[in-house]
Amino acid sequence: xxxxxxxxxxxxxxxxxxxxxxxxxxxxxxxxxxxxxxxxxxxxxxxxxxxxxxxxxxxxxxxxxxxxxxxxxxxxxxxxxxxxxxxxxxxxxxxxxxxxxxxxxxxxxxxxxxxxxxxxxxxxxxxxxxxxxxxxxxxxxxxxxxxxxxxxxxxxxxxxxxxxxxxxxxxxxxxxxxxxxxxxxxxxxxxxxxxxxxxxxxxxxxxxxxxxxxxxxxxxxxxxxxxxxxxxxxxxxxxxxxxxxxxxxxxxxxxxxxxxxxxxxxxxxxxxxxxxxxxxxxxxxxxxxxxxxxxxxxxxxxxxxxxxxxxxxxxxxxxxxxxxxxxxxxxxxxxxxxxxxxxxxxxxxxxxxxxxxxxxxxxxxxxxxxxxxxxxxxxxxxxxxxxxxxxxxxxxxxxxxxxxxxxxxxx
Ligand code: 3PG
Ligand code: MG
Numbered sequence: 001x002x003x004x005x006x007x008x009x010x011x012x013x014x015x016x017x018x019x020x021x022x023x024x025x026x027x028x029x030x031x032x033x034x035x036x037x038x039x040x041x042x043x044x045x046x047x048x049x050x051x052x053x054x055x056x057x058x059x060x061x062x063x064x065x066x067x068x069x070x071x072x073x074x075x076x077x078x079x080x081x082x083x084x085x086x087x088x089x090x091x092x093x094x095x096x097x098x099x100x101x102x103x104x105x106x107x108x109x110x111x112x113x114x115x116x117x118x119x120x121x122x123x124x125x126x127x128x129x130x131x132x133x134x135x136x137x138x139x140x141x142x143x144x145x146x147x148x149x150x151x152x153x154x155x156x157x158x159x160x161x162x163x164x165x166x167x168x169x170x171x172x173x174x175x176x177x178x179x180x181x182x183x184x185x186x187x188x189x190x191x192x193x194x195x196x197x198x199x200x201x202x203x204x205x206x207x208x209x210x211x212x213x214x215x216x217x218x219x220x221x222x223x224x225x226x227x228x229x230x231x232x233x234x235x236x237x238x239x240x241x242x243x244x245x246x247x248x249x250x251x252x253x254x255x256x257x258x259x260x261x262x263x264x265x266x267x268x269x270x271x272x273x274x275x276x277x278x279x280x281x282x283x284x285x286x287x288x289x290x291x292x293x294x295x296x297x298x299x300x301x302x303x304x305x306x307x308x309x310x311x312x313x314x315x316x317x318x319x320x321x322x323x324x325x326x327x328x329x330x331x332x333x334x335x336x337x338x339x340x341x342x343x344x345x346x347x348x349x350x351x352x353x354x355x356x357x358x359x360x361x362x363x364x365x366x367x368x369x370x371x372x373x374x375x376x377x378x379x380x381x382x383x384x385x386x387x388x389x390x391x392x393x394x395x396x397x398x399x400x401x402x403x404x405x406x407x408x409x410x411x
Contacts, residue, residue: 004400005174005407007046007150012055014109015147019050019176020060020163022155022380023077026360027070036364037080039155042380044084046152046176047112051087057112058104058146059089060163062119062156071119078114089114095121096141104145118163125161130399133166143170149403152176154183155380157396158387168399172407175400178380183397185356185377186388190221194321194354197222200313200344202229203327203359205386206254209234210262212389217270226275226313228305228329228340235276236293238263244297275313279306281330281337288336304330305340317347323355325362326385332365342369349374358385 021043026035034040050057059081064071078091089112094100103113118124121138133139139162143149149167152175156164167173175183189197199222201209209231216222227235234251237243238260248255267274280296281304282289290306291298305313310329317323325348329340342365348355349371357366358379366372379385387394 002404004397004404005172006180007049007174007176010148010150010172010174012050012053012148014054014056016056016058016104016107016145017050017148017150018058018060018142018146018167018171019047019112020149020151020153020167021176021178022153023061023074023081024063024155025077027072029069032070032072032076034076034080037084038363039380040077040080041084042178043081043152043176046150046178047081047085049177050150051110051112054109055148056104056107056109058107058142059112059114060118060142061114061153062124062163063117064119065125066119071117074114074117081114087112092116096138100142101145121162123162127160128162129160130165130169130402133160133162134169136162136166138162139166139170143167146171149173150176151396151400152178153396154179155382155384157381157384157394158392160395164396165399168403171403173400173403179396181377182379182381185379186385188354189322189324189356192221192322192354195223196320197322197324198224198226198317198320200226200228200317200323200325200329200348201231201327202227202329202341202362204230204250204254206231206234206251206263207256207259208386208390210259210266211391213266213270213274214262215389215391217266217273222273222324224273224275224316226316226344228277228313228344229327231327232277232305232329233302234259235263235267235274239267239276241293242297243302244299246299246301275316277305277309278312279308280304281306281340283331283334283337288339303334303337307339310340310343314343314347317344317353318351320348320351320353323348323353325355325357326359326389328361328365332361332368338365338369341365345369345371358382 149171282300332338
C-alpha cells in the first residue's frame with residue numbers, strides 16, 4: 001500500500017524544491033579531491049528530471065562530520081555535479097543567511113544551486129524528533145523560501161538529523177528517484193516470492209550478523225544464509241572451532257557470551273540453512289595457503305574463505321532466484337585474498353536472478369572485479385542498509401510517511 005509520495009505525485013513546474021541528498025564521498029587524503037563520485041552520479045536522474053520539469057532546486061547535503069579530516073566544504077561536489085549534469089550548479093557558501101536567501105530568490109525554473117555543508121549548522125547532527133527539528137532556524141528559514149521537500153538521501157536514511165527529517169513536518173514531501181529505487185529493490189528482496197533466496201553475509205559485525213540471520217531465516221525471507229568473512233569465523237568459533245590466536249584476536253570485542261549463545265542457538269535451529277566455510281585461506285609469508293578447517297588452529301591469520309568453500313557456495317548461488325550480498329568474504333585489499341569475494345560475486349550475477357549488493361567495501365570490490373553493473377541493483381547505503389537489514393525503521397522514511405498522511409488527510 002502506498003505510504004509516501006514520489007515525484008510523480010508532485011507538480012514541480014516553477015516550484016522551489018529543497019532537495020536533500022547524500023553525496024558524502026570518499027576523498028583522496030593527499031589532495032582532498034573526490035576519490036569516487038558514485039553518489040553524485042546516483043542523484044543525477046532525479047536532478048535532471050526536476051530541472052526538466054522546471055523546478056527551482058536547492059541542493060542540501062553533507063560531507064563527513066565536523067572534526068574529521070575529510071570534513072570539507074561542498075564546492076568540489078558542486079563542481080563535479082555541474083560537470084556531470086552539463087549545466088552550472090553554483091555553490092553558495094551559506095545555508096539560510098543573506099547570501100543563501102539572495103541565491104534562492106534569484107533561482108530560475110530549471111536551475112539549481114548547492115548550499116554549504118549542512119553539518120556546519122549547529123544542531124544539524126542532533127538526534128531529535130521531526131517536530132523538534134521543525135523548530136530549528138534551518139527548517140524555519142529555508143522552508144519559508146521553498147514549496148516542496150524531496151529526499152534522496154538513502155545513505156543517511158538511518159539518521160534523525162535536522163535536514164533529513166525536519167522539513168517533512170512543514171512541507172509537502174516526497175522521495176526522489178534514488179530513494180524510490182533503493183526502497184523498491186530492498187522490498188523486492190525482503191518480500192520476494194522468487195525462491196530460493198540466498199543471503200551472503202560478510203564483514204566484521206558478529207552481533208549484527210546474528211540478528212540478520214535470525215530475522216531472514218526466522219521470517220522465511222531467505223532460504224539459506226552463506227556466512228563469509230569475519231562473521232563466518234565468529235560462527236565457526238562459536239561452534240567450537242579453535243582458529244588460532246591471530247584470527248581470534250580480530251573477533252575478541254564482539255565475542256561475548258551472549259553472542260556465542262545466540263549464534264549457537266541459531267545453528268541448532270537452522271543447521272543446514274546456515275552455510276559456513278569448511279576450508280579457509282591463511283596468509284603464510286605474504287602468500288595464500290588454503291587449508292581445511294580440520295587443520296586449524298593456525299599461527300597464520302585467516303584472510304579469506306577457502307577455494308573449496310567458495311566453489312560450494314558458487315553452486316548454491318547458481319540455483320538462486322534472489323541474492324542479497326553484503327560484506328566481503330576476505331581481505332580484498334590484499335592480493336590473492338579477494339578470490340572468495342570475486343567468485344561469489346561472479347556467481348551472484350549470472351543467470352536471471354534478482355541480485356542486490358550493498359555496503360561501501362562490497363560495492364568497491366564489485367567495481368574492481370568489473371561485475372558491479374551486472375547486479376540488478378547496487379545500493380548506495382552503508383549504515384542505512386545495515387539498519388534496514390536489522391528490521392529497524394529508517395527515520396527519513398518514517399518522516400516521509402508522516403508527511404504523506406498529513407497531506408492526504410487534508411484532501
Ligand atoms: C554515510 O556515508 O554513512 C552517510 O552519508 C551518513 O553519514 P554519517 O555516517 O556520518 O552520519
Ligand atoms: Mg556512516
